[in-house]
Amino acid sequence: MAKKFSEFSFRPEIMRALEEVGYSECTPIQEKSMGPILAGHDLTGMAETGSGKTAAFLLPILETLQAGGDDPRAVVIAPTRELAQQVAKEAERLSRHLDVRVVCVYGGTGLGEQKNLLLAGVDLVVGTPGRLIDFARQTYLRLSKVRWLVLDEADRMLDMGFIKDMEYVMSKAPMSRQTLLFSATFPQEIRDLSAQFMNEPVHVEVESPSLTARNITQFAFMVAGAPDKIRCLKELLRKEKPEQALIFVATRERTAEVADMLRRSGEAVASISSLLSQVNRERVIHSFRQGKTRILVGTDVAGRGLDISGITHVFNFDVPHDPNDYVHRVGRTGRAGRTGRALTLVSPQDRPYLKAVEAHLGIKMERGEGSGAETGGETERDRSPRRRSAGGGGGHRPSGAGRGRPAGGRGGSSGSGRGSAPGNDNRRRRGSRGAPTQGGRSGGRGRGSSGSGKGSSGGSKSS
Numbered sequence: 001m002a003k004k005f006s007e008f009s010f011r012p013e014i015m016r017a018l019e020e021v022g023y024s025e026c027t028p029i030q031e032k033s034m035g036p037i038l039a040g041h042d043l044t045g046m047a048e049t050g051s052g053k054t055a056a057f058l059l060p061i062l063e064t065l066q067a068g069g070d071d072p073r074a075v076v077i078a079p080t081r082e083l084a085q086q087v088a089k090e091a092e093r094l095s096r097h098l099d100v101r102v103v104c105v106y107g108g109t110g111l112g113e114q115k116n117l118l119l120a121g122v123d124l125v126v127g128t129p130g131r132l133i134d135f136a137r138q139t140y141l142r143l144s145k146v147r148w149l150v151l152d153e154a155d156r157m158l159d160m161g162f163i164k165d166m167e168y169v170m171s172k173a174p175m176s177r178q179t180l181l182f183s184a185t186f187p188q189e190i191r192d193l194s195a196q197f198m199n200e201p202v203h204v205e206v207e208s209p210s211l212t213a214r215n216i217t218q219f220a221f222m223v224a225g226a227p228d229k230i231r232c233l234k235e236l237l238r239k240e241k242p243e244q245a246l247i248f249v250a251t252r253e254r255t256a257e258v259a260d261m262l263r264r265s266g267e268a269v270a271s272i273s274s275l276l277s278q279v280n281r282e283r284v285i286h287s288f289r290q291g292k293t294r295i296l297v298g299t300d301v302a303g304r305g306l307d308i309s310g311i312t313h314v315f316n317f318d319v320p321h322d323p324n325d326y327v328h329r330v331g332r333t334g335r336a337g338r339t340g341r342a343l344t345l346v347s348p349q350d351r352p353y354l355k356a357v358e359a360h361l362g363i364k365m366e367r368g369e370g371s372g373a374e375t376g377g378e379t380e381r382d383r384s385p386r387r388r389s390a391g392g393g394g395g396h397r398p399s400g401a402g403r404g405r406p407a408g409g410r411g412g413s414s415g416s417g418r419g420s421a422p423g424n425d426n427r428r429r430r431g432s433r434g435a436p437t438q439g440g441r442s443g444g445r446g447r448g449s450s451g452s453g454k455g456s457s458g459g460s461k462s463s
């Protein structure tokens with residue numbers, strides 16, 4: 001039986017907000033991490049995608065935060081603008097009966113408005129690293145009063161692309177701060193690296209049968225070659241009839257290409273990548289959130305954190321090269337107790353990456369029938385002796401099962417009541433979790449060192 005929020009003795013203003021947004025029981029990560037955070041501990045929290053990590057760090061902060069200072073007491077950093085905006089929204093929702101001032105800072109838009117909000121006094125800042133550091137350097141954002149520093153998608157925030165920025169922020173925030181790291185994935189090297197930013201952290205982990213959320217059913221479709229992918233994708237969209245689908249591609253250039261090809265067959269499709277202007281990015285996400293766009297083609301810029309309840313299907317048009325990216329991508333579906341389907345298209349070139357994903361997760365995905373079979377090309381299905389090993393049936397299942405929303409999904413009363421999903425073949429114990437992924441790390445400096453600022457910049461980095 002999951003804990004009720006009332007057992008944490010939150011202020012009445014918070015309890016009222018929780019009631020209004022429809023959270024009654026804690027999800028497991030909330031239950032396990034809110035106590036230690038309230039008690040003042042540094043903490044790393046790891047739990048599957050869509051399991052309520054945002055509220056797990058926001059609620060204890062909001063409980064303790066004294067509103068009304070000039071400089072922020074709480075800072076939350078997220079890797080993309082869309083995620084920062086989403087987290088800020090959740091903070092506003094949960095603090096709606098408190099006087100807490102939440103400001104979201106992110107790049108791609110003028111400094112003026114965000115600057116004025118900061119100057120007016122702020123309690124909680126949510127932001128992407130680039131803009132946050134710009135403001136910190138210009139002293140519109142002083143970090144000297146920071147009591148809580150949260151890295152959402154922490155493994156991403158501490159990887160090569162962002163580590164210098166994080167060192168800078170850590171160096172400006174007081175040593176006495178509480179540092180909170182949350183993610184669905186924590187490669188060992190990031191765990192090791194994070195130790196130096198934290199003070200005797202409590203590690204909280206919600207056991208999950210696989211790294212991927214338990215209620216996502218995963219399939220791999222073998223296709224003969226790249227040109228077959230689009231045909232296979234169209235066919236799958238027809239068969240699966242997703243309520244909403246998010247399609248991941250490898251490069252930003254390819255987002256528009258794939259979107260155009262789908263559009264030609266009459267689909268209402270949008271695309272998102274860092275090639276779009278910020279205004280357009282927001283427009284696209286807004287329309288997708290509203291359910292006005294059914295199909296969105298995107299890069300990994302949409303891969304982390306986004307919580308859009310209508311996404312019943314995630315497609316990987318390409319197999320991601322880092323298995324952790326796979327976990328986050330497919331985690332855009334199957335959130336808050338709902339079920340979802342993840343379908344990955346695998347060309348011969350993709351096969352080593354599929355292998356890596358399966359090894360990392362310790363699962364063997366069920367093989368579905370790709371269009372390669374229709375075109376007569378040789379496919380993995382044709383050759384693989386294991387092709388029917390995972391689910392018996394071999395061919396892909398009709399999509400009926402698992403779609404739709406079980407009672408108690410978003411806004412329902414059982415955020416933590418995520419029963420085992422029927423038809424999930426991905427339950428084997430995780431395999432090489434924590435194995436190093438790619439590349440080396442620059443040695444981060446410890447807390448209190450003066451970082452050298454935003455030297456490095458990752459490819460898809462958002463500011």
Ligand code: ADP
Binds near residue numbers: 050413416
């Ligand atoms: P994560 O960060 O773990 O991927 P989120 O914090 O984005 O997950 O939450 C996923 C969804 O679950 C959101 O739609 C959120 O509103 C919902 N949610 C969070 N906590 C609860 C709860 N206690 N009860 C019901 N729904 C919840």
Ligand code: MG
Binds near residue numbers: 054
């Ligand atoms: Mg999250």
